[in-house]
Amino acid sequence: MSFESLNLHPSLLEVIEKQGYTEPSPIQEQAIPAVLSGKDVMAAAQTGTGKTDAFGLPLVQLLSKGPKAKRIAIRSLVLTPTRELAAQVCESIKPYASAMNLNCDVVFGGVKINPQILRLRQGNDILVATPGRLIDLHNQRAVDFSKIECLILDEADRMLDMGFIPDIRKIIKALPEQRQNLMFSATFSKDIRRLAEGILTKPINIDVSPRNSTAATVKQWVHPVDKARKAELLAHLIWDKVWDPVLIFTRTKHGADRLVKRLEREKIPSMAIHGNKTQGARTRALKSFKDGKIRALVATDIAARGIDIEQLPQVVNYELPSVAEDYVHRIGRTGRAGMDGQAISLVSLDEKKQLKEIERLIKADLESIPVDGFETTETADFVAKNKEAQKEQRKKAQEGRRKNREKRMGAPKASSSKAGASKTSGSKGSAKKSSSDNATSDSTTKKKFNKHPAADHQGLNTGKSKQAFKSTKKRPKNTHK
Numbered sequence: 063m064s065f066e067s068l069n070l071h072p073s074l075l076e077v078i079e080k081q082g083y084t085e086p087s088p089i090q091e092q093a094i095p096a097v098l099s100g101k102d103v104m105a106a107a108q109t110g111t112g113k114t115d116a117f118g119l120p121l122v123q124l125l126s127k128g129p130k131a132k133r134i135a136i137r138s139l140v141l142t143p144t145r146e147l148a149a150q151v152c153e154s155i156k157p158y159a160s161a162m163n164l165n166c167d168v169v170f171g172g173v174k175i176n177p178q179i180l181r182l183r184q185g186n187d188i189l190v191a192t193p194g195r196l197i198d199l200h201n202q203r204a205v206d207f208s209k210i211e212c213l214i215l216d217e218a219d220r221m222l223d224m225g226f227i228p229d230i231r232k233i234i235k236a237l238p239e240q241r242q243n244l245m246f247s248a249t250f251s252k253d254i255r256r257l258a259e260g261i262l263t264k265p266i267n268i269d270v271s272p273r274n275s276t277a278a279t280v281k282q283w284v285h286p287v288d289k290a291r292k293a294e295l296l297a298h299l300i301w302d303k304v305w306d307p308v309l310i311f312t313r314t315k316h317g318a319d320r321l322v323k324r325l326e327r328e329k330i331p332s333m334a335i336h337g338n339k340t341q342g343a344r345t346r347a348l349k350s351f352k353d354g355k356i357r358a359l360v361a362t363d364i365a366a367r368g369i370d371i372e373q374l375p376q377v378v379n380y381e382l383p384s385v386a387e388d389y390v391h392r393i394g395r396t397g398r399a400g401m402d403g404q405a406i407s408l409v410s411l412d413e414k415k416q417l418k419e420i421e422r423l424i425k426a427d428l429e430s431i432p433v434d435g436f437e438t439t440e441t442a443d444f445v446a447k448n449k450e451a452q453k454e455q456r457k458k459a460q461e462g463r464r465k466n467r468e469k470r471m472g473a474p475k476a477s478s479s480k481a482g483a484s485k486t487s488g489s490k491g492s493a494k495k496s497s498s499d500n501a502t503s504d505s506t507t508k509k510k511f512n513k514h515p516a517a518d519h520q521g522l523n524t525g526k527s528k529q530a531f532k533s534t535k536k537r538p539k540n541t542h543k
Contacts, residue, residue: 110398
């Protein structure tokens with residue numbers, strides 16, 4: 063099948079040809095006619111198979127038949143879970159939109175909101191956004207939802223994982239009831255399908271590949287290794303296998319930063335990209351990786367969606383994801399558009415459970431290949447003891463933080479029992495001593511007070527200054543005789 067057979071506008075076909083595409087992918091073959099029909103669509107396909115063009119091309123063609131968007135109004139809305147994915151989607155749609163005299167813009171958090179407000183004033187035919195920033199803009203009345211003709215949820219399952227569903231429901235309540243709804247993702251869990259039932263109306267279901275499957279062009283295997291030697295093995299493989307570039311996934315943000323420092327010590331230029339980084343830092347890291355200025359990009363799962371790099375030969379799971387579905391999205395960064403790729407996972411004994419869940423999800427057993435010199439020495443008992451030791455370390459750390467908080471708050475006041483004990487002495491000497499101590503304390507306090515520079519300057523602490531103040535105070539004149 064060719065793109066010409068999909069009833070696309072000649073201007074769009076020219077752009078497709080300039081980009082070097084000759085045949086539509088399976089998801090594009092089925093989704094483009096379905097979207098052009100004006101019906102709701104729910105489509106599942108593997109990552110890297112052209113889902114963005116599957117809804118972007120027909121969306122642009124449908125919008126070209128209507129009037130241009132006016133001030134602060136938008137005609138179609140694309141919601142994505144991450145900033146990187148939002149930027150990628152807008153970048154992919156812009157050439158098609160320009161060919162049909164339409165405009166496309168993107169808004170997300172992590173950057174100043176005022177420039178986005180100014181850009182939105184002109185109106186947008188297509189707006190790509192992350193939910194949180196879009197709600198902020200709508201609350202400030204910087205965007206008008208009343209003219210929306212189409213809503214697209216891209217990577218809806220990741221939105222569920224990241225807790226965006228309440229925000230999405232808020233947005234949907236503000237949209238016109240009469241609109242087209244599209245839902246595209248690589249994976250569709252039961253929760254997402256329940257969400258779709260409340261948004262989509264008699265949708266056309268498209269599933270071009272087995273659910274939660276991986277691309278056949280990606281070769282996958284596992285290297286068993288002790289947890290303490292993972293970083294050493296990774297550096298060895300990068301140098302030995304000449305992995306350049308390589309995308310590496312960790313489970314946590316701090317873990318990503320630590321791994322970058324270790325790789326830098328091994329003379330491997332690296333940068334990290336995760337949720338704690340500013341948008342500017344994330345953009346610079348991604349650009350440096352694409353331009354070949356760094357050899358390794360270390361990312362967390364939040365950044366897995368939206369990293370679209372042509373000819374990325376390998377992806378490494380330094381740590382297996384907590385959610386098995388994230389494995390599909392991680393390795394979907396390689397082997398895109400029919401190209402070959404490889405996905406390597408470094409698995410320690412304490413990750414056996416996650417490995418089994420991944421194999422159950424993709425319905426395949428991953429080959430285990432030991433690396434000479436890095437054979438595992440961990441046992442089940444060792445892992446259990448290590449976990450207990452880690453728990454004990456966390457308890458000690460929590461106790462230390464609690465004590466530090468108490469120190470910062472100060473020592474507790476003297477108890478009333480001590481005060482009562484001082485009263486029982488009852489001797490005249492102790493009373494005289496107490497009175498003398500009090501007098502000394504009072505005089506000390508007065509001296510301290512009189513030494514305050516501001517008080518001395520204003521002349522408020524001495525008797526002379528008070529007398530002068532009384533004498534210089536003017537009495538109001540009596541105007542009534």
